[in-house]
Amino acid sequence: MRSLTKLKLLQLTIAILLILTLILHRLYSHLLSHLILINPTVSLSFLSLTLLALLYYLSNRPNPVFLLNYSCYKPTPDRKLSYEVSEYFVYKAQKYSPKSIDFMRGIYLKSGLGNETYAPPFIFETGDHNAKLCSAIQEAEEGMFTSVDSLLRKTQVHPSKIDIVIVTCGSFSPNPSLSSLLVNHCNLKPNVKTYNLSGMGCSSGVISIDLVHNILRKSKKIQYALVVITENISLNWYFGDDRSMLVTNCIFRVGCAAAILTNDPSCYPHAKMQLLHSLRTHHGADDSSYRAAMQEEDINNNVGVSLTKDLVRVAGVNLREHIRIFAPRVLPLSQLISYAYSVVMSAVMTAAKPVVPDFTTAFEHLCIHTGGKAVIEAVGRVLRLSDEVTEPARMSLHRFGNTSSSLVFYELAYFEAKNRVKRNDRMWMLAFGTGFKVGSLVWKFLGDSSYQSDNPWNDCIHRYPLKTW
Structure with a gap:
C-alpha cells in the first residue's frame, strides 16, 4: 500500500511537471516572439534553465512534518496523590519541621491541584521513605513503556520503521540511558539514532519536537521519529526545609507523553496534525533568568530545585522577548501591522510600550505552559487571554498537576476529549524551562477530533471545566 501510494505521488509529480513545461513553453514562446528572439535554440535553452530551477526548488524545499499520533500516560488509580495521602506521607517521613509542613499545606491548597494527581511508587511504600534508584527506574519504565506501547498500537507503526528516538527528562539521566531503555524494550533496529535531552526543565517537550522538526524538514533518509517526553520525581523529591525548594513537592506530579512524527508524504491521510512552525529562544545570558529555577543543595546538603520569587516576573519578561521573534511568523497581516507600528513607536517614544498582539486571531486553540497557578495567570495577563x-x-x-514538559500534550488531549478540534484549526503550544528557555510549536489539525481509547481524560472529562478553580 505504501509503495503504491508513493508511485501515485511520483506519477502525479511527473504529470504536473509536464503540464508546467507546456505552460512555460507557451509563455516563453509568446514572450520571445514579442522580443523578436525567434531563435529556437535560445528559446529551448531558456526553457531548460527554468525547468532546472523548478526541479531544484522541488528537490530542495523543506519536507512537511506530520504528527501521526500521540499518547499520554495515565497511572493506575492506586497512584493518586490526594491531599490526605500527601499530608500523611509528609508526616510519616519525619523529615520536615512543623513550619515547613504548614508552608507546604498552604502552597498545596492554593496551587490549583485537585485530588486526582499521580505520584511515583515510593510515596506509597512503607519503611524507608527515601527513593532509591530502582524506584526512579520503575517510574521511568511505567510512564515510557505504557505511552509508547499505546502509541505504536494506535499508529500501527512497526518499531523497525523508527529511524530516530529522542527522550527528554530534565532531572534523571541513568546509565544505560533512557533512550537505550526504549531501544531494548521496543527491539529497535541497530542503526536507530538516539538522543537524550536533560536539564531543560518544562520546556524540553517543545524543544524536543523542535529538534525533530529541524531534522525531518531537511532529511531524505530519516522518516520516522519517536519522541518521549517525561520527568522523574523519585530521586528529586526534596527532604529539607528550604521554602524555595519545598514548592516543587507541592506542584510536580507524574506524567509522560509519546509522539511519532514523520516526513513521509504517504502518511498525510492518516496523520493527526502538521507542524507548521517551531521556535526556541534562550535567555540564559541574563543572570536573573538563569537563576530563576536551579537545582542545588540547601544548607544541610539536601538537593532540591529552587524556584525563586522572581520566576513569574522572569517568565513574563522572557515571554515578551520570545513574542518579538514569534509574532511576525504567525500573526495575520492586520495584527502584524498594528504590532509593528507599536514596536516602532516604543522605540521612538520611551514612554510607549509595544501592544500585545491578539494571538486568538492566529490560533483557534492555545496550550500554554502549566507551571503553576501563578504562571498561568501571568501568561494570561501578558497575552491578555480570557x-x-x-x-x-x-x-x-x-x-x-505540573507534569513538566509533557503537560502541553495533556492539554491537547483535553481539547480532543471536549471535541473542540476541527479540520484546519491551528494550535499554539507554549512552554518555559530552566535556563531560561521559551519554546513554541504551531500545529494545523488535519481532521476533526475523534475518540481515542487511551485519552487520559475519558473517565473524567464530564466534570470539566470546573466552576471554581
Whole structure:
C-alpha cells in the first residue's frame, strides 16, 4: 500500500511537471516572439534553465512534518496523590519541621491541584521513605513503556520503521540511558539514532519536537521519529526545609507523553496534525533568568530545585522577548501591522510600550505552559487571554498537576476529549524551562477530533471545566 501510494505521488509529480513545461513553453514562446528572439535554440535553452530551477526548488524545499499520533500516560488509580495521602506521607517521613509542613499545606491548597494527581511508587511504600534508584527506574519504565506501547498500537507503526528516538527528562539521566531503555524494550533496529535531552526543565517537550522538526524538514533518509517526553520525581523529591525548594513537592506530579512524527508524504491521510512552525529562544545570558529555577543543595546538603520569587516576573519578561521573534511568523497581516507600528513607536517614544498582539486571531486553540497557578495567570495577563482560552491549562493543572514538559500534550488531549478540534484549526503550544528557555510549536489539525481509547481524560472529562478553580 505504501509503495503504491508513493508511485501515485511520483506519477502525479511527473504529470504536473509536464503540464508546467507546456505552460512555460507557451509563455516563453509568446514572450520571445514579442522580443523578436525567434531563435529556437535560445528559446529551448531558456526553457531548460527554468525547468532546472523548478526541479531544484522541488528537490530542495523543506519536507512537511506530520504528527501521526500521540499518547499520554495515565497511572493506575492506586497512584493518586490526594491531599490526605500527601499530608500523611509528609508526616510519616519525619523529615520536615512543623513550619515547613504548614508552608507546604498552604502552597498545596492554593496551587490549583485537585485530588486526582499521580505520584511515583515510593510515596506509597512503607519503611524507608527515601527513593532509591530502582524506584526512579520503575517510574521511568511505567510512564515510557505504557505511552509508547499505546502509541505504536494506535499508529500501527512497526518499531523497525523508527529511524530516530529522542527522550527528554530534565532531572534523571541513568546509565544505560533512557533512550537505550526504549531501544531494548521496543527491539529497535541497530542503526536507530538516539538522543537524550536533560536539564531543560518544562520546556524540553517543545524543544524536543523542535529538534525533530529541524531534522525531518531537511532529511531524505530519516522518516520516522519517536519522541518521549517525561520527568522523574523519585530521586528529586526534596527532604529539607528550604521554602524555595519545598514548592516543587507541592506542584510536580507524574506524567509522560509519546509522539511519532514523520516526513513521509504517504502518511498525510492518516496523520493527526502538521507542524507548521517551531521556535526556541534562550535567555540564559541574563543572570536573573538563569537563576530563576536551579537545582542545588540547601544548607544541610539536601538537593532540591529552587524556584525563586522572581520566576513569574522572569517568565513574563522572557515571554515578551520570545513574542518579538514569534509574532511576525504567525500573526495575520492586520495584527502584524498594528504590532509593528507599536514596536516602532516604543522605540521612538520611551514612554510607549509595544501592544500585545491578539494571538486568538492566529490560533483557534492555545496550550500554554502549566507551571503553576501563578504562571498561568501571568501568561494570561501578558497575552491578555480570557479564562476561556486558559481553561485547558487550568484544568490540566487541576487534574494532573505540573507534569513538566509533557503537560502541553495533556492539554491537547483535553481539547480532543471536549471535541473542540476541527479540520484546519491551528494550535499554539507554549512552554518555559530552566535556563531560561521559551519554546513554541504551531500545529494545523488535519481532521476533526475523534475518540481515542487511551485519552487520559475519558473517565473524567464530564466534570470539566470546573466552576471554581
